[in-house]
Structures are given as C-alpha cells and as structure tokens.
Amino acid sequence: MPFGDLLTELKGLPMLARYSLTLYRRRNGTVASARCFESCATVVEDKLCREVSKQFFEENMEVFFEEGTPSVCRYGGGFFGFLIPFTLSGADFCLVGDGVREETIDLWQLASLARSGDDAFSLLPYVESLCTASYEEVEEVAEQVRRRIELYRLPARHHERAVVAPPRATVGDEALQAVSQALEKLDRVTTVTACVAICCDTIVTAFQVARIAIALPDSDRKSFTATGVWGLPDELGTLSAESLQLFVAPDKVKKTVLWDGRMRAALPELRATVCTVFPLKAQGELLGFLALFDTDIQPNDALIISMLCGAMAGKLSTIDKDAARSKENALSERLMSLTDTLLQIDSKDLLYESILKIASELIDATQGSIMLIDKDGVGMQIVFTLGMTLNIARCLQLKVGKGIAGMVAKTGQPLLVNDVEKDSRVAMTNRLRFKSKSLICIPLKLKNKVIGVLNLSDKKNLRPFTHSDLMLLTSFANLASLMIERTEVLEESVRFEQLSVTDPLTGLYNRRFLKSRLEEELNRSARQGLNLTVIFIDLDFFKSYNDLCGHLAGDEALKLTADIIKESLREMDIVARYGGEEFCAVLPGTSKAEAMIVAERIRAEIENKRFPGESDIPLRRLTASLGIASFPEDGRTFNDLVHASDVALYEAKARGRNRIVAARTSSQPGEVLHEAPAPRAATQSNLAKTLDFNAYLEASLQSKG
Template identity: 35%
Template sequence: TLGILFDLKSACIFQQTRKHGSYRGVAAFGEKKEQLYQSEALLDVLFQKVTENEPFVFNDVTYDLLKSKFPPDVTSCYLFTFYQGRNARTTLAVFDTLLTSEEIAMITSFCNQAGATVENIELQSHIAEQRKIMLALSNLTLMIDSPLYLHHLHNNVLEQTLQLLQAEQGSLMVLDEYKNELSVKAMKGINRPIYEMFNLRPGEGIAGLVYETGVPLLVQDLNQDPRIRQSAKPRYRTPSFVSVPLKLRNRIIGVLNLADKITGEVFSEEDLQLLQAIGSYISIAIERSELYEKTEELKRISITDALTGLLNRRYFQERLTEEIERSRRHRIPVSLMMLDIDNFKAFNDNYGHLGGDEVLILLGQALRNYIRAIDVAARYGGEEFTIILPQTNKEDARIIAERVCKEIERNETLQKKYSDLMRLTVSIGLATFPDDAETFEELIRNADRALYLAKLQGKNRVIAFNNELFS
C-alpha cells in the first residue's frame, strides 16, 4: 500500500530475528523485491547514525549501505522504526526514492499506528507464552508431588521442560550405576535408535563432561565456543544448547540437555538459571519415583509365590478375609476353589523336584489364563492351589471349576511333561460363603473337605460341598 501511495521504487519490511541479531526481509515491494525478500541485512550499522530526534535515517554513503548488506546498486535508504519490541524491532526501509518532508511525516505516522497493532499482537503472543510456561511449571509441580513410574516420569519431565523453555530437542540422561554410564531415559526430536547407541561414561562427550564436573554448560554459538572441541559436534538446527547436571544433595544422578529454541533465539543466562532451579526438583522427583518402584517391587515380592508367580498363601488369606467381609456387607456370595494336582508324588519321584517345579510353574501360568479378571489365584502350598471367585454363587462357580479342570487336561504343554507316566489332571473342591460356611476358617475347611472327596471318588473331577454329602 505504501509503495503505491508514495510511488516508492523499492521498499522492504525487515524484522529482527533476535535482539542484537541480523534482520530478515519479511515483505518487499518494487524493483528490488526479489533481491530484498528473505534477504538478511545489518541495519544496526545505519541505526548508529540515527539521533534521538530522527525517527528515520537517510544515508547516501555507499560504504555504509554496503556494510548493511543491501543490494550493491542501492544508492539511498530511509529507515522508519515500525515497532520496538521486547527482544527485537521491526523496520520499514525505503530505497532509491526521494521523499518530501510531508511524505516522511505521513509514513512516520502510519508506522506509529501500525506499530501499535503489532505491539498488541506481540503482547497477546507474550501472554500466551507465559500461560504455557505457567502450565508447564504447574505440571512439573504435580509430577514432583505425585510419584510416577520412572518411564512415564522421564518422558513427562522432558516434555514439560521443553515446553517451559520453548525448545524443540532434548534428552534426559540418568546414571546407570551398574554399567557406570549415562543412559538415555527420554528424548524428543532425536532419532532414538541412533542416540541410544551412544550411552556415555562420565567424562565422555558433552553430557559426560557436565556429569563429571557438575558444572552446567550454556553454549550460544556451537561453532565458535572454544569449550566444544569434539570433532563430531552435535547436530542442531540452531547453534545454541544448554546442558545441566541433575543434583541430589551431594551427588549427581543425571544430565538434562536442551537444544533448538522454537523462536530461533539462543539460550540465555535466564534460561540456564530457570533450568537449574527446576533441575533440583526433577532430581527429587526421580529419586521419589525410584523409591516408589522399589517399594512396589518389594510389595509384589512379599505377596507373590516365588516359584509360580501367583499370589502366596499369606496374601490369599488377606484377600479371602476381605471378600468375605464384602460378602457380608453387600449380601453377595463368594466361592472358593481348592485345586490339587493328581498323582504329583509319582511325577516327583520320576523326574525329581526340578521337574516338579517346572510343572508347578506351567500350571500357575495356565490358571491365570483360565480364570476371570476378578478372580484371585494363589499357591496354597506344595501342589495345592486356591482360587477366590468374588460375587459368584455355587452354580456359577461349579461351571468355572469344571472348565478349569477340562482345560488343564487338554493343555498340551502340561501333558508333555507327564507323557511318560499319565495325563496331568487336577481335582477341585468347591465351597461358597455364606451357604457352606459362616467364617473364613470354615470356608477353607469345607472346600478342602470337598477336594478330599474328589480325590476319593477317582480324581480329575469337581466336588461342591454340601452338608448332606458330609453329614
């Protein structure tokens, strides 16, 4: 519009990419449109000539114009500051056109009005950025307060940190104490298979050096920084990156690396300080999650039978007590199956205890596949197993027990272990609360009595307890 109104030969709007950085042509008009659009210029050379009372500069000194990296045939230039932002400015440049004082005043007024609009847009953008930062900080705080499994924590921490510092690439590395190397736990914007090949020992590479020294590294120009002496330097879109150690009291547990600001700017000292501040909280969160996983593993071990992977007898008793209490409160039945491998002693005598253990393991795996998600299978002792059937009456429990009995007899993997002797089968005793028992102990006793009767009647069958049968 300005080009047509004022019959400009050439004009270009330059936007500074970052504070004290070069300017890039984002819109152009006139004879030199193709040369100026997307070109880079060093306008600070000309701005040095501007006095406080001059909103623009007219310069016909060829040497200054050449230093500004304009096209070589430019003979004159007016500069009108369009908008001076937080980090950079937008400038209108008019080339090879002689303007009257009235035209200069009109263009200056137009730039002032347009600048107000640009300022409003930038402020809205800044508010949106601050909201993202506050959201990322809030999410980081929630992650620190709520222990997560390490895999989820590592990825969430990196994602929120990248959002907080507006970076595109990053990795989170944690020391593997057994291998004594920094292991990549989370990454973004990096090829995982390639990156995982380069787990570093302390002192190796940039991250290894940051880990070993405990000193953060802020690099604003990768190619010029004398501290980066690697022959194979990191490949980033921009020449700036930051790497900080994750410290926990008197030790370092890992390294956090960020690169490629979305805006194209370099990482600043403020970015480094912010990353160091949240790094302390990240270290605490990682430690808490490690302790949480170890606690969960100890809990799992304490309730699990080491051989079969099913629940152990102690936890079975706790769960059965809970289900009986729930049955009393809600007046719903709960059934109990007691299952025993037929002729297991003969198998042990033939194949030894290691062979017997293998059968127990295979049976434990099979039982998990044959029961419902709400059912609870446990190893009661020796070759005897129990299955709690919540919210299940005797008729339904019998159907489930019969299916389990038949599926085990048809299980080819199990039958191969018994091929030299006989087919592997099980006997099952069944009792239901409150029909067959009033207490926890009585329910187990009656299910066991039903199991004993199943053995007496020929094995490989299901017997459901009833008072008449045992009167």
C-alpha cells in the same frame, strides 16, 4: 541555519523517523490573524497524512502559536499530529509533525477522506499500513523535539552550531533546583527506563548538553550495552568488561577529554569530538557509565552531574535487586506449580516425558534427552528423548566421563556451550541432526551424588543459549532430581509390597494375602446377601512329575497352571498359590452351580495342556483335582470354607483324581458339617461326594427352578 537543514537534522532523529515534518513561518509584516503562517520547508513521508494535517492545523495555527506550548491533536480518521511553536532569530515558527495513527480506525471519519464519496473501505488498507502510536507516545516525541529546538535558541548557536557547546562559568540556581527535583523523582521510579530518562532530561535541560550515551550491563554481567539517550543513535554497540575501563579510567572520569582513537574503536558507531564520562557505581559495583559528548563541562557542573549520576546508580542497583527478587519469587511460584504437576505422576516413563517437556519449554529448546547413570556408576542409559527416536537412543553405549554428557556426569558441573566446534572444552564437529551448535547439559543431583544428565539443544530461534537459560534450567533440574528419586522410591515400595503379598514363582497372590482378601469378601457377601465360592486346585502326581522331570520343569508346570487358572477367571476373582502344587480361587458373587462351570473349564484346560516330560509320570499326563465350597451353605468363615473345600479336594483325590468334588451341604438350611477328612486312600466319606459334572450341573439348575 537554513530551514531545510533544520528539518533535515530533526528528521535524522530516530524518534522522528516515521513522521512527516513541515515548518511554518509567520509572513513578514503580517499581524496576528488566521492564515498568517506559511509553509517554508517540508519533509513528507506520507502525502495523505500531510494533506489531512494541513487542513486541520493551518486553520488554527495562530491559536496554537499563542498557547506557546507543544500541542498533540487527534483528527481525521484517527490520525495523530503535533505542533510546536517557537521563535528563532526574531522570527515566529510552528513545526508540524504527522504521519502516525492510533490503533483503532474511525471509519465514519475516514469516509469523509475517501476519494469515492462515502467509500471509506477504499482507504482502509492504506491507512492500516501506517505506523501506530498512543497519545502519550506522540506527546513524549513532541516534548523531546521541543527540547531539541531549544538547543538552537541558545546564545551564539542560532546562526551556526558549534562542535562544542560554550562553557558555563558557574552552577546557576535553576540547575541546582532541576537536579534537586530530579533526585526527588528518582525516589519514586521503579523502572530503569524512567530512571535514565529523569537524569538525562535534567542534564540536557540544566546543562545544555548536546548528546548523551549510557552503558549498562547485560543480563550475564559480562558485557555492557551502549545506548544513545539524547542526540545519538539508539544502538551504539557492546563493550566488554575490559574495554569499559577505557571510559572509566581515572584520567578521563569527570573531565572533558578528546574522543581518542581507542574509544572510537570500542564504539565505532559513535561520532564525537570531546566527551565527559561519569561512572555509575553503587556499593562498590561498577554498573556502567554515563557519557556527555561535544559539551565542555566545567568542574562545578561536573560535581553536580556526578552527584546526580551517583543517585541514579544507587536507584539502578535497587531496581536490579528488586527485579532479581521478583524473578526469584516468580521462579519459586513457577517451580511450586511444576512440583504440583509432577507430584501427580507416579510412572517413571511419564515423569521422564514431563520433565523433558517442561525443561524444553522453559528455555525454548527443540531437542533433548534425559540420561541416568547405571547402578554400577560406569554406564549411562537414555531414558527419554525429545526430537529423536527413543528406541534408537536407548541402544547407544554411553559411559561416565566420555563425551559431553559423560563429562558433566563425572564432574557434576553444568555446561553451557555456544559453539561446539569453537569451544575448547568440547571441540567437536557438529552432528547433522543438530540445527544449531549451542547446547546445555545439566547434572541431575541428589545431595552430592550425580544420578544423571539433562541435555537440551537447538533453541527455537537457533540462537545460542544464555546464562539466564542455564540458571533457570539448573533450578528446575534440582526439582526434577527430587521427583525422579520420589518416583523410584514409590515404585520400589510398590515392588516390595507386591513381593510381600505375591508368590515369586507364579506371580499369584500368596496364602497370607488370600486370607485377608477372603475375609473381606466374606464380610461384603454377608452384608449384601451374596454368594461366594472357593475352589481348591491341586495337581495330581506332581511329586512324581517333579522327581522325574526335575525342579525346573516342575516350576514351569506351576507357572503354566497359574496362567490357565488366571485366564479362566474374571477380573474381580482372586487366585492364590496356597502352597506347593495347590492353588485357591475365590469367586465373589458366584453360586456353587456357577462355580462348577468355571472349575470344569480349569480342569479341562489343565488336562489338555501339554506339560514338558509329562509322559514319564504314571498317568502319562498332568491333571488336577478340584474341591469346591460355597458361602453360606458350606461355611461362613475363612477356616470353615477352606476346610470344606479341602475336604472336597481330598475326596476328589480318593475318587481317582482329575475330577471335581463339591462340599456336601447339611440337611438343615445354613448348617454345614465339618469333620476330619478321611485318609486319601479311603473310598467313602460322609463329608463330600464325588460328582459327575454334567449330572451335578443339571440337578443344581433343576433345584433352582
């Protein structure tokens, strides 16, 4: 074979695409000495690398040749190169490959290569543009090239390569030993790449096969990718499950047959004359096939290769199952982590936002929504969106059974669509706001009940969603459904708890809650030596107002009064509807004098408020009377304080209403007198006194001073 043809064919191998190749031959009649090899052919990709490689290898080429094995060297500013010595047709050769560098650049060594003295930076951009490789990668390329060259040294093939390799009569001991060693190595590998490499290297070495291809299933198990392993392009095409049967038909398995038209149509990128196909089966499952091309495989050889392929299939099945288990474990760990994240959220809106964000990140989606089915099971509401305006989305009228999401809500089955315009299940024109035509809809289920739908579309790379995306999202949707239910249950329980302690009309605390909270505050005030004041507020002539204006107006008046009281108090104060038109406010850490200011603010606000229809009641306006009692001077228990403030309230009513009365403290410090209240019509009481607000405030402040 001409030297140029040899280099051209080697250069055509994908693994050598980025390398410069130079073939050296020993000069005729020279003896072993320095510079006894001369360049006879070259294919240069990079002139600088070739020049550096030339200076390094040519000085010691005889030494490399005497070693007799491929050598991988690092030289210059971090360049890599390999040299393969071989003898062909009685002549000695050295093949040099260069043109790649390691990741890091050695500036010190690079300086010596610069055209302008020590200015290494003049070469830096140029060197950075070179392809990078590791020592191991260059070593692997050199070994594969060595094996390729070995094929040219086979009998009857060193002058002219035949289309089909000559048949081998019997299985030699070397072949059996190579296969036996390969079986031992298979037990230790853990990756598909290593498994395929061991088997194919063994077949090439032991049976002198020219070209090999393998077909393995894709992630969805619905198609098979054909890959060139030896002497063929890396990417050969994709086979469907049906077209795979062309290669594993009984009349073609383990037999050398012609590469027919149907097989050529299935893999148009593959050029061949004959082929021998070995199915890859494990536990009854077809995992693909291994095909040998342009080599006449004899029956005995086919038997041994078949055994090796069977072991490879078993290992591939084990690796696949291990990977599936590892993936499940990783998914479980990830879901557990996501569970912890979602458990920290107690708001429905925040939960919907987090669920949609996590789901979109899991499959790289850029648009989506969460829809929940109404309680009537007919309509659906969009509760959160990604990539669209939520307020507009919430206005959409959606029904179970209508549209893509409605169909998923009705059937409870997930839907993966690669093209909405071509998929017969949806067959609709793609909307403008969607950049791609692929989408995923996942039902949100609790047990067997569908509660909503999770929709995602527009993958970041605009490619269709995959079956793996669907499986991952389905697993997460189960978790999301549980979190939605949990949050709704929590909010429902909070609502019921709130109802149990609040008045449904005004939203204020009820009498039962007031008792427990006031007792807690009394205990705290006693421990810390603090004041505490209770204010009772009662609307004047409310019965007449309610009778004359109606219950609806009465309810509105109570709500307005509740708002006035709440706005007059601090955040820490407690206000409750004690019963009917009577309210109670508890002011922790507040003296009687300070509480009088608050009470007057409440009284004045109610007096100035215009209530609907109040002109029809006796005083032509709705007012309030207030009674005040403080801890510890007017009482130390809930009952004592309520009684004292209630007596003061009755006194305010008796004194003409629309006023404030404070409970009277006994002459002895710390003692409070409590007697039955006088009738509302009474004008005198020894338990409480009517106070002019300004006079009482002034006297209280003076007594403090």
